[in-house]
Amino acid sequence: MASAFARTQNGRVASSRAAQPCRAPLRVRAVATTAKKDSSSAAASKAKLTPEVAKDLYYDMLLGREFEEMCAQMYYRGKMFGFVHLYSGQEAVSSGIIRALRPDDYVCSTYRDHVHALSKGVPAREVMAELFGKKTGCCRGQGGSMHMFSAKHGVLGGYAFIGEGIPIGVGAAFKSAYKRRVLGDESSDSVTCSFFGDGTCNVGQFYESLNMAALYKLPHIFVVENNLWAIGMSHMRSTSHTLGDADFPYIYKKGPAFGMPGVRVDGMDVMKVREVALEAIERARRGDGPTLIEAETYRFRGHSLADPDELRSKEEKAAYAARDPIPQLKRVMLEQGLATEDDIKAIHDRVAAEVEDSVKFADESPKPEKGQLLENVFADPRGFGIAADGRYRYELPGFTSGTAAVS
Amino acid sequence: MLARFVCPATTGCLGLAAQAAARQVGQWSRAYAAAATTELTVRDALNSALDEEMARDEKVYILGEEVGEYQGAYKITRGLLQKHGAERVRDTPITEAGFTGIAVGSAFAGTKPVCEFMTFNFAMQAIDQIVNSAAKTLYMSAGQISCPIVFRGPNGAAAGVGAQHSQCFAAWYSHVPGLKVLAPYDSEDARGLLKAAIRDPDPVIFLENELLYGTAFPVSQEVLDKDFTLPIGKAKVMRQGKDVTIVAFSKMVGFSLEAAEQLAKEGIDAEVINLRSIKPLDRATIAASVRKTHRLVSVEEGWPQSGIGAEIAALAMEECFDDLDAPMGRVAGAEVPTPYAANLEAMCFPQVPDIVRQVKATVGRA
Numbered sequence: 001m002a003s004a005f006a007r008t009q010n011g012r013v014a015s016s017r018a019a020q021p022c023r024a025p026l027r028v029r030a031v032a033t034t035a036k037k038d039s040s041s042a043a044a045s046k047a048k049l050t051p052e053v054a055k056d057l058y059y060d061m062l063l064g065r066e067f068e069e070m071c072a073q074m075y076y077r078g079k080m081f082g083f084v085h086l087y088s089g090q091e092a093v094s095s096g097i098i099r100a101l102r103p104d105d106y107v108c109s110t111y112r113d114h115v116h117a118l119s120k121g122v123p124a125r126e127v128m129a130e131l132f133g134k135k136t137g138c139c140r141g142q143g144g145s146m147h148m149f150s151a152k153h154g155v156l157g158g159y160a161f162i163g164e165g166i167p168i169g170v171g172a173a174f175k176s177a178y179k180r181r182v183l184g185d186e187s188s189d190s191v192t193c194s195f196f197g198d199g200t201c202n203v204g205q206f207y208e209s210l211n212m213a214a215l216y217k218l219p220h221i222f223v224v225e226n227n228l229w230a231i232g233m234s235h236m237r238s239t240s241h242t243l244g245d246a247d248f249p250y251i252y253k254k255g256p257a258f259g260m261p262g263v264r265v266d267g268m269d270v271m272k273v274r275e276v277a278l279e280a281i282e283r284a285r286r287g288d289g290p291t292l293i294e295a296e297t298y299r300f301r302g303h304s305l306a307d308p309d310e311l312r313s314k315e316e317k318a319a320y321a322a323r324d325p326i327p328q329l330k331r332v333m334l335e336q337g338l339a340t341e342d343d344i345k346a347i348h349d350r351v352a353a354e355v356e357d358s359v360k361f362a363d364e365s366p367k368p369e370k371g372q373l374l375e376n377v378f379a380d381p382r383g384f385g386i387a388a389d390g391r392y393r394y395e396l397p398g399f400t401s402g403t404a405a406v407s
Numbered sequence: 408m409l410a411r412f413v414c415p416a417t418t419g420c421l422g423l424a425a426q427a428a429a430r431q432v433g434q435w436s437r438a439y440a441a442a443a444t445t446e447l448t449v450r451d452a453l454n455s456a457l458d459e460e461m462a463r464d465e466k467v468y469i470l471g472e473e474v475g476e477y478q479g480a481y482k483i484t485r486g487l488l489q490k491h492g493a494e495r496v497r498d499t500p501i502t503e504a505g506f507t508g509i510a511v512g513s514a515f516a517g518t519k520p521v522c523e524f525m526t527f528n529f530a531m532q533a534i535d536q537i538v539n540s541a542a543k544t545l546y547m548s549a550g551q552i553s554c555p556i557v558f559r560g561p562n563g564a565a566a567g568v569g570a571q572h573s574q575c576f577a578a579w580y581s582h583v584p585g586l587k588v589l590a591p592y593d594s595e596d597a598r599g600l601l602k603a604a605i606r607d608p609d610p611v612i613f614l615e616n617e618l619l620y621g622t623a624f625p626v627s628q629e630v631l632d633k634d635f636t637l638p639i640g641k642a643k644v645m646r647q648g649k650d651v652t653i654v655a656f657s658k659m660v661g662f663s664l665e666a667a668e669q670l671a672k673e674g675i676d677a678e679v680i681n682l683r684s685i686k687p688l689d690r691a692t693i694a695a696s697v698r699k700t701h702r703l704v705s706v707e708e709g710w711p712q713s714g715i716g717a718e719i720a721a722l723a724m725e726e727c728f729d730d731l732d733a734p735m736g737r738v739a740g741a742e743v744p745t746p747y748a749a750n751l752e753a754m755c756f757p758q759v760p761d762i763v764r765q766v767k768a769t770v771g772r773a
Binding site: 139141147160169379388 | 465466468492494495499500502504505506507508509510511512513514515516517518535536539540544545546547548549550551552553555584585587607608609638639640641686687688689690691692694726
């Protein structure tokens with residue numbers, strides 16, 4: 001099995017030693033892990049696909065794909081509106097990483113967050129209803145496409161400002177470490193994954209987060225979904241090359257600069273992504289700190305449904321379409337006997353039914369009532385202040401529809 | 408922080424204000440004991456509030472630049488590192504957006520951070536996290552994910568610190584739904600409001616004033632109680648009066664009390680309201696006062712356009728129109744970035760004579 005831990009194009013382990021005079025030898029490895037022999041083989045054996053895991057991954061990727069394609073249809077029919085950013089093509093990253101997490105782990109994302117929410121377990125119905133702006137949505141219609149939150153499933157958003165979510169994710173990891181180091185809960189080892197794109201890697205908050213996650217040794221995984229494009233800005237035009245690499249502006253190499261392993265992985269291959277994820281998750285749970293994963297991937301659609309997508313070449317799109325993660329996994333499953341054609345058809349039927357059901361549910365769900373407008377601005381509704389007659393405003397009749405909490 | 412104040416009258420003002428406050432004890436609400444026994448500086452009030460709240464709830468922690476080993480850039484967190492340890496009093500790198508985001512994310516996950524900004528000017532580097540994450544997430548998540556965080560630090564002018572260190576941010580933050588904005592004046596305010604802010608489940612912007620840190624105010628035993636809190640959203644009438652209502656917050660409360668003393672000598676009896684809470688604004692108390700006095704002057708250190716005084720003016724129009732015998736008067740800072748030269752700086756921020764002059768104009772006397 002080819003090493004999932006990428007080396008540079010010419011096979012050398014990444015090192016900037018030759019380029020700079022140093023007092024001490026500078027050892028920069030593409031991947032550094034303190035894993036002992038047995039724990040790395042434990043990770044490797046966990047990475048071996050069982051039929052259950054393979055089918056779960058296939059189901060999850062297919063759900064993501066069908067869901068997003070349905071979103072496109074619904075958008076053009078006017079059922080959803082505003083800014084919608086679809087994930088089609090990148091499913092291997094979401095499924096490969098998030099399906100390896102526990103329910104008490106956290107995920108933090110950007111505006112391209114529908115599939116991250118689905119992979120983490122938020123029901124398709126709730127995501128679709130949220131996109132339709134209905135009160136049965138996971139955020140009761142108040143968040144929308146770019147702001148998927150679920151306390152129950154550990155989805156911390158959904159941020160329109162790229163880079164904003166990364167420190168938030170590091171903060172959730174901070175809490176996990178705090179719980180162990182200060183509150184004395186030895187069992188606290190939940191992990192947080194922050195997902196973001198190549199464009200985000202030029203935002204200051206990315207670097208601030210890399211620094212602190214490593215400095216405080218936090219159980220956090222930085223996942224760069226490098227799909228080569230930030231709207232119409234090519235990664236090649238916007239990001240400087242690391243020293244000594246003329247071919248490509250690698251992002252994973254920025255990890256070691258901050259003291260954490262950097263890994264580049266084929267993000268169109270869910271099995272490779274999963275293997276890398278398991279190692280990073282294990283590392284984080286052990287208390288060894290963060291990892292930076294750069295997943296090479298591609299979005300089959302434009303940046304958003306409003307993007308004419310004129311700048312990407314047909315050849316590039318075709319090349320990545322040929323590497324579509326879903327048929328790839330199907331081939332492997334059939335070859336390795338992990339699933340039969342019937343199993344796979346059953347998964348397709350199940351996903352189709354689930355997506356149809358989610359649309360029906362969203363369509364039939366009611367819109368939020370007017371009274372919902374003023375709810376949840378504050379956890380303590382006394383924050384709305386005092387009315388003229390001396391009562392708290394939220395106490396006045398008609399102020400809310402009655403579900404605001406009284407503390 | 409600085410050895411000298413720009414305006415020598417300032418220290419005198421504050422000292423006199425404190426004495427004036429003590430003399431006014433009898434006219435204040437019964438919450439105060441007639442004999443205010445202890446003198447407590449604002450710094451010690453904040454320090455003791457932080458210490459007690461950290462002892463009370465393990466989930467409370469402090470992060471920011473120089474809060475630990477340096478004992479706090481303005482010594483507000485003095486001694487806390489030694490008492491509560493490095494995991495709970497965390498020195499951060501110079502990385503405002505990053506550490507604010509981490510604090511907000513950890514609050515989402517269940518801790519209760521107190522995030523210190525060395526001054527609120529530096530919070531501009533983190534304002535995305537304050538406004539877009541902390542303030543809005545409870546709403547965007549429809550109540551699922553709350554943010555029990557306090558952002559605190561010095562706000563407004565200091566002395567001779569120049570344009571980039573002197574801005575008042577009360578108007579900016581009070582504009583945003585989802586934030587609560589507090590501005591303590593004296594030590595009772597500092598203790599009570601900070602403890603309330605830390606216990607509050609929402610994000611609170613806590614605007615301190617650097618020049619007040621060293622000022623001692625008399626406090627009653629009740630204020631020193633470890634469960635002493637003040638309600639968020641209630642202003643305090645510092646001085647009862649019948650001729651005009653002066654509304655102020657933070658340092659300007661002291662100046663307004665001093666101005667009231669001077670005005671009293673000329674037969675003008677001013678009521679001074681200490682807002683304490685910029686958001687939610689205690690409109691009821693202001694309106695009730697104007698109903699009594701029929702004249703209104705607001706005092707703020709910040710710039711006039713779209714400032715707190717502008718909001719008070721809207722309130723005056725909307726709720727006090729029929730009670731007013733004269734248009735509202737507004738005293739605010741000069742509309743310039745703060746200059747460095749001491750004499751120019753003194754012209755930039757309201758002084759006691761400016762307040763006296765405006766009140767006289769509003770009351771109709773030259």
